[in-house]
Amino acid sequence: MQANLATLLATIPEMSFCSSVDLYGGDEPGLPLLQIQSELGSATIALQGAHLLSFIPAGGRELLWLSPKAVFAAGKAIRGGIPLCMPWFGRHPDGLPAHGFARTSNWDVCEVEILSDAAIKVVLELSDSAASLALWPHAFVFRLEVTVGRELSLQLVVENCSDTAAVFSQAFHSYLAVPDVNETLIHGLDGCTYVDSLLEGHPRHLQAGDLQMQALTDRVYLDVPAEQVIKHSAGQIKVSSDTHCTIVWNPWEDAAKMADVGQGNHTGFVCVERGDVLDHAVSIAAGGVYRATMSLSE
Ligand SMILES: O=P(O)(O)OC[C@H]1O[C@@H](O)[C@H](O)[C@@H](O)[C@@H]1O
Numbered sequence: 001m002q003a004n005l006a007t008l009l010a011t012i013p014e015m016s017f018c019s020s021v022d023l024y025g026g027d028e029p030g031l032p033l034l035q036i037q038s039e040l041g042s043a044t045i046a047l048q049g050a051h052l053l054s055f056i057p058a059g060g061r062e063l064l065w066l067s068p069k070a071v072f073a074a075g076k077a078i079r080g081g082i083p084l085c086m087p088w089f090g091r092h093p094d095g096l097p098a099h100g101f102a103r104t105s106n107w108d109v110c111e112v113e114i115l116s117d118a119a120i121k122v123v124l125e126l127s128d129s130a131a132s133l134a135l136w137p138h139a140f141v142f143r144l145e146v147t148v149g150r151e152l153s154l155q156l157v158v159e160n161c162s163d164t165a166a167v168f169s170q171a172f173h174s175y176l177a178v179p180d181v182n183e184t185l186i187h188g189l190d191g192c193t194y195v196d197s198l199l200e201g202h203p204r205h206l207q208a209g210d211l212q213m214q215a216l217t218d219r220v221y222l223d224v225p226a227e228q229v230i231k232h233s234a235g236q237i238k239v240s241s242d243t244h245c246t247i248v249w250n251p252w253e254d255a256a257k258m259a260d261v262g263q264g265n266h267t268g269f270v271c272v273e274r275g276d277v278l279d280h281a282v283s284i285a286a287g288g289v290y291r292a293t294m295s296l297s298e
Helices: 005-010 020-024 130-135 252-257
Strands: 015-019 032-037 041-046 051-057 108-114 120-127 140-148 152-160 166-168 170-172 175-177 185-187 193-196 204-206 217-222 227-232 235-241 245-250 269-276 282-284 289-297
Touching: 005 015, 005 108, 015 020, 020 032, 032 120, 041 140, 051 152, 152 166, 152 170, 170 289, 227 269, 235 269, 269 289, 282 289
Parallel strands: none
Antiparallel strands: 015 032, 032 041, 041 051, 108 120, 120 140, 140 152, 152 289, 166 282, 170 269, 175 269, 185 227, 193 204, 193 217, 217 245, 227 235, 235 289, 245 269
16 A cells, blocks of 8 residues: 555545455455545445446445456456556457556555535545556646545546557446446437447447347447436446546356356346547647546436
8 A cells, every 4th residue: 555545544534545345355365445434425346457346426336246256356457347458459469468457556646635515535646657668658737636425436647658649549447337237227328329340340330229239249339429218127327427438248158158247147247338449539738738537427
Protein backbone atom coordinates (compact mmCIF):
# COMPACT_ATOMS: atom_id res chain seq x y z
CA MET A 1 0.00 0.00 0.00
CA GLN A 2 1.25 3.53 -0.71
CA ALA A 3 2.74 5.28 2.32
CA ASN A 4 0.36 8.25 2.57
CA LEU A 5 -2.90 6.32 2.09
CA ALA A 6 -3.56 5.89 5.82
CA THR A 7 -3.07 9.64 6.35
CA LEU A 8 -5.45 10.46 3.50
CA LEU A 9 -8.09 8.05 4.80
CA ALA A 10 -7.85 9.35 8.37
CA THR A 11 -9.41 12.61 7.12
CA ILE A 12 -12.64 10.91 5.99
CA PRO A 13 -14.43 8.48 8.34
CA GLU A 14 -16.71 7.30 5.50
CA MET A 15 -13.70 5.64 3.88
CA SER A 16 -11.74 2.63 5.00
CA PHE A 17 -9.19 0.22 3.69
CA CYS A 18 -9.31 -3.58 3.74
CA SER A 19 -8.04 -6.65 1.92
CA SER A 20 -10.06 -8.59 -0.64
CA VAL A 21 -9.56 -11.59 1.68
CA ASP A 22 -11.75 -9.85 4.32
CA LEU A 23 -14.58 -9.15 1.88
CA TYR A 24 -14.44 -11.92 -0.67
CA GLY A 25 -12.21 -14.64 0.78
CA GLY A 26 -9.64 -16.35 -1.39
CA ASP A 27 -5.94 -16.77 -0.91
CA GLU A 28 -3.73 -14.45 1.16
CA PRO A 29 -2.51 -11.78 0.67
CA GLY A 30 -5.34 -10.75 -1.67
CA LEU A 31 -5.57 -7.22 -3.02
CA PRO A 32 -5.97 -3.86 -1.23
CA LEU A 33 -9.47 -2.40 -1.44
CA LEU A 34 -10.92 0.98 -0.59
CA GLN A 35 -14.43 1.02 0.86
CA ILE A 36 -16.69 4.06 0.77
CA GLN A 37 -19.82 4.19 2.84
CA SER A 38 -21.70 7.46 2.57
CA GLU A 39 -25.28 8.49 3.23
CA LEU A 40 -25.82 8.59 -0.56
CA GLY A 41 -24.29 5.29 -1.55
CA SER A 42 -21.50 2.82 -1.02
CA ALA A 43 -18.70 1.58 -3.24
CA THR A 44 -15.66 -0.68 -3.21
CA ILE A 45 -12.59 0.03 -5.33
CA ALA A 46 -9.57 -2.24 -5.85
CA LEU A 47 -6.36 -0.22 -6.09
CA GLN A 48 -5.20 -2.71 -8.69
CA GLY A 49 -6.72 -1.25 -11.84
CA ALA A 50 -8.64 1.56 -10.03
CA HIS A 51 -11.27 -1.11 -10.45
CA LEU A 52 -14.80 -0.49 -9.11
CA LEU A 53 -16.11 -3.74 -7.63
CA SER A 54 -19.36 -2.58 -6.06
CA PHE A 55 -21.74 0.38 -6.16
CA ILE A 56 -24.99 0.45 -4.20
CA PRO A 57 -27.00 3.69 -4.16
CA ALA A 58 -28.57 4.28 -0.71
CA GLY A 59 -31.78 2.28 -0.46
CA GLY A 60 -31.12 0.73 -3.86
CA ARG A 61 -29.69 -2.47 -5.28
CA GLU A 62 -26.14 -3.46 -6.27
CA LEU A 63 -25.50 -2.19 -9.79
CA LEU A 64 -22.27 -4.10 -10.43
CA TRP A 65 -21.79 -7.83 -10.89
CA LEU A 66 -18.69 -9.38 -9.39
CA SER A 67 -18.05 -12.98 -10.33
CA PRO A 68 -18.45 -15.48 -7.47
CA LYS A 69 -15.31 -17.02 -8.97
CA ALA A 70 -13.31 -13.78 -9.25
CA VAL A 71 -9.63 -14.18 -8.42
CA PHE A 72 -7.89 -11.44 -6.43
CA ALA A 73 -4.22 -11.83 -7.27
CA ALA A 74 -1.53 -9.34 -8.23
CA GLY A 75 -1.36 -8.86 -11.98
CA LYS A 76 -4.54 -10.85 -12.74
CA ALA A 77 -7.58 -9.00 -14.10
CA ILE A 78 -10.56 -9.20 -11.71
CA ARG A 79 -13.70 -10.65 -13.29
CA GLY A 80 -16.59 -8.23 -12.78
CA GLY A 81 -17.11 -4.65 -11.62
CA ILE A 82 -15.65 -2.02 -13.95
CA PRO A 83 -12.22 -2.90 -15.34
CA LEU A 84 -10.62 0.01 -17.19
CA CYS A 85 -9.49 -1.26 -20.59
CA MET A 86 -6.64 0.87 -21.89
CA PRO A 87 -4.44 2.03 -23.55
CA TRP A 88 -5.88 -0.44 -26.02
CA PHE A 89 -9.16 -2.33 -26.13
CA GLY A 90 -9.49 -6.05 -26.83
CA ARG A 91 -6.82 -8.22 -28.40
CA HIS A 92 -3.51 -6.58 -29.31
CA PRO A 93 -2.11 -7.35 -32.79
CA ASP A 94 1.29 -8.22 -31.27
CA GLY A 95 -0.16 -10.53 -28.63
CA LEU A 96 0.26 -8.10 -25.72
CA PRO A 97 -2.21 -8.52 -22.81
CA ALA A 98 -5.83 -8.13 -23.91
CA HIS A 99 -7.48 -4.84 -22.86
CA GLY A 100 -4.13 -3.23 -21.94
CA PHE A 101 -2.24 -2.98 -18.69
CA ALA A 102 -4.26 -0.38 -16.73
CA ARG A 103 -6.54 -3.02 -15.20
CA THR A 104 -3.63 -5.08 -13.86
CA SER A 105 -1.44 -2.20 -12.61
CA ASN A 106 -1.36 -0.72 -9.13
CA TRP A 107 -2.83 2.76 -8.99
CA ASP A 108 -2.20 5.36 -6.28
CA VAL A 109 -4.93 7.17 -4.38
CA CYS A 110 -3.96 10.83 -4.61
CA GLU A 111 -7.02 12.76 -3.40
CA VAL A 112 -10.08 12.10 -1.27
CA GLU A 113 -12.78 14.67 -0.60
CA ILE A 114 -16.32 15.02 0.73
CA LEU A 115 -18.26 17.24 -1.67
CA SER A 116 -20.88 19.78 -0.61
CA ASP A 117 -23.76 17.41 -1.47
CA ALA A 118 -22.17 14.67 0.74
CA ALA A 119 -20.93 12.67 -2.24
CA ILE A 120 -17.40 11.30 -1.83
CA LYS A 121 -14.72 11.86 -4.43
CA VAL A 122 -11.60 9.71 -4.79
CA VAL A 123 -8.90 10.38 -7.35
CA LEU A 124 -6.57 7.57 -8.42
CA GLU A 125 -3.53 7.85 -10.67
CA LEU A 126 -1.24 5.60 -12.65
CA SER A 127 1.86 6.77 -14.46
CA ASP A 128 4.41 5.13 -16.73
CA SER A 129 6.97 2.67 -15.43
CA ALA A 130 9.65 0.49 -16.97
CA ALA A 131 7.03 -2.27 -17.28
CA SER A 132 4.48 0.00 -19.03
CA LEU A 133 7.10 1.49 -21.37
CA ALA A 134 7.96 -2.02 -22.53
CA LEU A 135 4.31 -2.42 -23.61
CA TRP A 136 3.38 1.12 -24.70
CA PRO A 137 6.19 3.55 -25.53
CA HIS A 138 4.76 6.69 -23.95
CA ALA A 139 5.24 8.54 -20.68
CA PHE A 140 1.71 9.14 -19.38
CA VAL A 141 -0.56 9.95 -16.48
CA PHE A 142 -3.90 8.12 -16.25
CA ARG A 143 -6.21 9.82 -13.73
CA LEU A 144 -9.57 8.41 -12.65
CA GLU A 145 -11.91 10.55 -10.56
CA VAL A 146 -14.61 8.44 -8.87
CA THR A 147 -17.59 10.20 -7.28
CA VAL A 148 -19.84 8.10 -5.11
CA GLY A 149 -23.21 9.78 -4.62
CA ARG A 150 -26.73 8.79 -5.59
CA GLU A 151 -25.07 7.89 -8.86
CA LEU A 152 -21.58 6.60 -9.58
CA SER A 153 -19.58 9.01 -11.74
CA LEU A 154 -16.26 8.21 -13.36
CA GLN A 155 -14.13 10.82 -15.01
CA LEU A 156 -11.03 9.68 -16.86
CA VAL A 157 -8.19 11.98 -17.89
CA VAL A 158 -5.29 10.58 -19.93
CA GLU A 159 -2.26 12.77 -20.43
CA ASN A 160 0.33 11.86 -23.03
CA CYS A 161 3.54 13.16 -21.46
CA SER A 162 5.76 11.81 -24.24
CA ASP A 163 7.04 13.68 -27.28
CA THR A 164 5.23 11.52 -29.83
CA ALA A 165 1.52 11.07 -30.57
CA ALA A 166 -0.04 8.09 -28.77
CA VAL A 167 -2.61 5.82 -30.39
CA PHE A 168 -5.16 5.17 -27.67
CA SER A 169 -8.49 3.45 -27.10
CA GLN A 170 -10.35 2.75 -23.90
CA ALA A 171 -13.51 1.29 -22.38
CA PHE A 172 -15.21 1.41 -19.00
CA HIS A 173 -15.94 -2.34 -19.06
CA SER A 174 -19.02 -2.36 -16.80
CA TYR A 175 -20.42 -5.71 -15.68
CA LEU A 176 -23.98 -4.72 -14.73
CA ALA A 177 -25.86 -6.92 -12.27
CA VAL A 178 -29.24 -8.18 -13.50
CA PRO A 179 -31.57 -10.84 -12.05
CA ASP A 180 -31.55 -12.78 -15.34
CA VAL A 181 -29.89 -11.85 -18.63
CA ASN A 182 -32.64 -13.76 -20.45
CA GLU A 183 -35.17 -11.19 -19.22
CA THR A 184 -33.09 -8.07 -19.81
CA LEU A 185 -33.47 -5.41 -22.51
CA ILE A 186 -30.86 -2.88 -23.56
CA HIS A 187 -32.56 0.31 -24.68
CA GLY A 188 -30.78 3.19 -26.44
CA LEU A 189 -29.03 1.47 -29.36
CA ASP A 190 -31.90 1.46 -31.88
CA GLY A 191 -30.70 2.51 -35.35
CA CYS A 192 -26.99 2.31 -34.43
CA THR A 193 -24.45 0.45 -36.56
CA TYR A 194 -22.68 -2.36 -34.75
CA VAL A 195 -19.61 -4.42 -35.50
CA ASP A 196 -20.18 -8.11 -34.82
CA SER A 197 -16.88 -9.22 -33.28
CA LEU A 198 -17.91 -12.90 -33.38
CA LEU A 199 -18.24 -13.21 -37.15
CA GLU A 200 -15.44 -13.61 -39.68
CA GLY A 201 -14.54 -10.21 -41.14
CA HIS A 202 -16.39 -8.39 -38.34
CA PRO A 203 -19.41 -7.40 -40.47
CA ARG A 204 -21.46 -4.29 -39.67
CA HIS A 205 -25.21 -4.34 -39.13
CA LEU A 206 -27.94 -1.99 -37.98
CA GLN A 207 -29.65 -2.48 -34.62
CA ALA A 208 -33.45 -2.49 -34.81
CA GLY A 209 -35.24 -1.75 -31.53
CA ASP A 210 -34.07 -2.79 -28.07
CA LEU A 211 -31.44 -5.51 -27.75
CA GLN A 212 -32.32 -8.72 -25.95
CA MET A 213 -29.38 -11.11 -25.85
CA GLN A 214 -30.19 -14.78 -26.33
CA ALA A 215 -26.76 -16.28 -26.98
CA LEU A 216 -23.05 -15.46 -26.92
CA THR A 217 -22.88 -11.79 -27.94
CA ASP A 218 -19.86 -9.55 -28.60
CA ARG A 219 -20.59 -6.31 -30.44
CA VAL A 220 -19.26 -2.77 -30.69
CA TYR A 221 -21.98 -0.20 -31.33
CA LEU A 222 -20.73 3.00 -32.96
CA ASP A 223 -21.89 6.63 -32.62
CA VAL A 224 -24.35 5.77 -29.87
CA PRO A 225 -26.67 8.13 -27.96
CA ALA A 226 -25.35 9.40 -24.61
CA GLU A 227 -27.56 7.06 -22.56
CA GLN A 228 -28.47 3.39 -22.57
CA VAL A 229 -31.03 1.99 -20.15
CA ILE A 230 -30.81 -1.65 -19.06
CA LYS A 231 -34.32 -2.78 -18.19
CA HIS A 232 -34.63 -5.92 -16.08
CA SER A 233 -37.21 -7.66 -13.94
CA ALA A 234 -36.21 -5.77 -10.74
CA GLY A 235 -35.80 -2.28 -12.24
CA GLN A 236 -33.30 -0.53 -14.46
CA ILE A 237 -29.74 0.72 -14.72
CA LYS A 238 -28.90 3.90 -16.65
CA VAL A 239 -25.49 4.15 -18.28
CA SER A 240 -24.49 7.65 -19.50
CA SER A 241 -21.26 8.69 -21.16
CA ASP A 242 -19.71 11.25 -23.49
CA THR A 243 -17.83 8.51 -25.36
CA HIS A 244 -18.81 7.32 -28.85
CA CYS A 245 -19.15 3.53 -28.49
CA THR A 246 -21.05 0.93 -26.50
CA ILE A 247 -19.65 -2.58 -26.32
CA VAL A 248 -22.15 -5.30 -25.45
CA TRP A 249 -20.82 -8.67 -24.32
CA ASN A 250 -22.04 -11.79 -22.60
CA PRO A 251 -20.14 -15.10 -22.91
CA TRP A 252 -23.29 -17.25 -22.51
CA GLU A 253 -22.35 -20.96 -22.71
CA ASP A 254 -18.66 -20.00 -23.01
CA ALA A 255 -18.87 -19.01 -19.31
CA ALA A 256 -18.28 -22.70 -18.56
CA LYS A 257 -14.85 -22.43 -20.22
CA MET A 258 -13.89 -19.33 -18.23
CA ALA A 259 -12.58 -20.41 -14.82
CA ASP A 260 -13.37 -17.03 -13.22
CA VAL A 261 -16.97 -16.93 -14.55
CA GLY A 262 -18.23 -20.51 -14.33
CA GLN A 263 -21.05 -22.48 -15.89
CA GLY A 264 -24.44 -20.78 -15.57
CA ASN A 265 -23.05 -17.62 -13.99
CA HIS A 266 -23.49 -15.65 -17.22
CA THR A 267 -27.15 -15.13 -16.32
CA GLY A 268 -26.32 -12.59 -13.60
CA PHE A 269 -24.83 -9.84 -15.75
CA VAL A 270 -24.70 -7.89 -18.97
CA CYS A 271 -21.58 -6.05 -20.02
CA VAL A 272 -22.59 -2.65 -21.38
CA GLU A 273 -19.26 -0.90 -21.78
CA ARG A 274 -18.84 2.73 -22.85
CA GLY A 275 -15.65 3.87 -24.53
CA ASP A 276 -13.81 5.03 -27.63
CA VAL A 277 -12.63 2.04 -29.67
CA LEU A 278 -12.29 0.89 -33.33
CA ASP A 279 -13.30 3.87 -35.56
CA HIS A 280 -13.19 6.07 -32.46
CA ALA A 281 -9.70 5.18 -31.23
CA VAL A 282 -7.84 8.46 -30.84
CA SER A 283 -4.37 9.80 -31.40
CA ILE A 284 -3.39 11.86 -28.36
CA ALA A 285 -0.88 14.50 -29.48
CA ALA A 286 2.44 14.84 -27.65
CA GLY A 287 1.56 16.69 -24.45
CA GLY A 288 -2.14 16.28 -25.25
CA VAL A 289 -5.03 15.07 -23.13
CA TYR A 290 -7.97 12.69 -23.66
CA ARG A 291 -11.03 12.87 -21.38
CA ALA A 292 -14.05 10.60 -20.95
CA THR A 293 -16.86 10.21 -18.45
CA MET A 294 -19.36 7.53 -17.55
CA SER A 295 -22.04 7.41 -14.88
CA LEU A 296 -24.32 4.68 -13.57
CA SER A 297 -27.62 5.13 -11.76
CA GLU A 298 -30.91 3.36 -11.17
O1 LIG B 1 -11.56 -11.97 -20.71
P1 LIG B 1 -11.31 -10.51 -20.89
O2 LIG B 1 -9.95 -10.16 -21.42
O3 LIG B 1 -11.62 -9.75 -19.61
O4 LIG B 1 -12.34 -9.99 -21.98
C1 LIG B 1 -13.70 -10.24 -21.85
C2 LIG B 1 -14.47 -9.69 -23.05
O5 LIG B 1 -14.43 -8.27 -23.00
C3 LIG B 1 -15.26 -7.66 -23.97
O6 LIG B 1 -15.18 -6.27 -23.82
C4 LIG B 1 -14.79 -8.04 -25.34
O7 LIG B 1 -15.64 -7.43 -26.31
C5 LIG B 1 -14.79 -9.55 -25.48
O8 LIG B 1 -14.28 -9.90 -26.76
C6 LIG B 1 -13.96 -10.18 -24.38
O9 LIG B 1 -14.06 -11.58 -24.47
